[in-house]
Amino acid sequence: MLSYSSYILIALAALSVTCHALSKCPGASGLPGIPGRDGLKGLPDSLATKYHNALANLERRLFRLEAVLVLNGKIRKVGEKVFASNGKRVDFASALQSCEEVGGTLAAPTNEEENKAIMDIVKQHNQYAYLGIRKGEASGQFTYINGTPLKYINWHQHEPNGKGREKCVEMYTDGTWNDKKCNMNRLTICKF
Template sequence: MQSPQLFHKILGLILLLLPCHAQGRAAPVFPVPGFRAEGRLSQAYLPGFPSVAGNEMEDVFQLKDRILKLEGVLRLQEKITTSGGKIFATSGKTADFHTTVKMCQEAGGCIAAPRNADENAAILHFVKKFNRYAYLGIKEALIPGKFQFLSGAELSYTNWYSHEPSGKGEEECVEMYTDGTWNDKKCNQNRLVVCQF
C-alpha cells in the first residue's frame, strides 16, 4: 500500500499534467528545476517527489478516463446529475429520513442538500423522474421554525413552498415537492433517496 505522502505527491503531479491530457496534448517539459522527461511520460522527477514511471502515470490517466466514461453511462441512464462540482444520485428507492441519511453515508456521500438554485434543480430532476418527494439534508434547529443543514450551518438558500415551513416543532425534516419547492415534514414518511457526492 502506498504511503499517504506518496499519494499526495503523485496527485500533485497529476494536477500539473491533467490540463494537457484533458486537451489531448502531450505533456510539456515544465521549466521547473530538476524536472526531466525521457520520452512522453516515461520518467518525471521533481525534488522531494519520488520518480514516477510512465506506466504508473498511464494507469492514472486510464483510471480517470474510465471514471469519466462510467459517469457518462450513469448520466445516460439518468442515475446521476451534476451541479457545481457535486454529483447527485439515486437508486429510485424510498426510505424514511434517518434511513436515507444512513444509506447515503454508506455509499460514501451524504443526503442531498441544495445550496443554490442549480443544485435544487439537479435534485428536482429525480423528484420529477420518479414522481416522488425527496428528503433534503436539512432539519429544524433547536429554535422551532428555523432550519439548518445537518452540519449545523445556516441555510444560505431556501425554496419554501408558500406559507412553509409551518410545522413549528412538529415537523423536523424537509422534503422537496415535485415543483422543486420545500415543505417541512415529519421524518417517518418514506421519500425518494437522493444522495450527493
C-alpha cells in the same frame, strides 16, 4: 446486492476522494487531480510513468462512465457535485444512513441549479424526497445536516409551518420545499 449503477457511483466517489487527495500533493502537475511526474518524486522513472498513465487512464474511463450515467438519467451532475437516487423510500434517518454508507450525504441544494438537479430526480421517480436539511435543536432554524446555515431556500408557499413538530424537509415534484416529520417514507437522493 448493489446494482451496477451503485457500483459506478461508489467508484466515482472513490475516484473523487483519491483525485482530491492527489491534487494536494506537493509539486503535482499534469491532468487535473492526477499528479504529474514531479508529484511522483522518489519513484523510479518507469514506475512513475506507469503510475501516472494508469491514473490518467482510470480518470478517462470513469469520466466516460459518468457521462453514460448522466445521458441515461441515472445521475445529475452540477459542477463537481453528483446527485443520484437508489429509488428507495425510507425515513429520514435511513435515507441519511444509506447515503453515508456509500460515501455521500443526503442531497441538499445550495443554489437554484442544484435544486433543479434534485427536482429532476424527484420528478423522474414521481415521489417526494427528503433533503439534507433539518431543524436545529438549539437555534430552531433549519440548517444543513452539518449545522451550517442555509445558503439557499425554496420553500413552498406558507412553509415552513410545522411549528416545531416537523423537523425534516422534503422536496415536492415542483422543486419547492415543505417541512415534514422525519418518520415518513420519502425518496432517497444522495450527493457525492
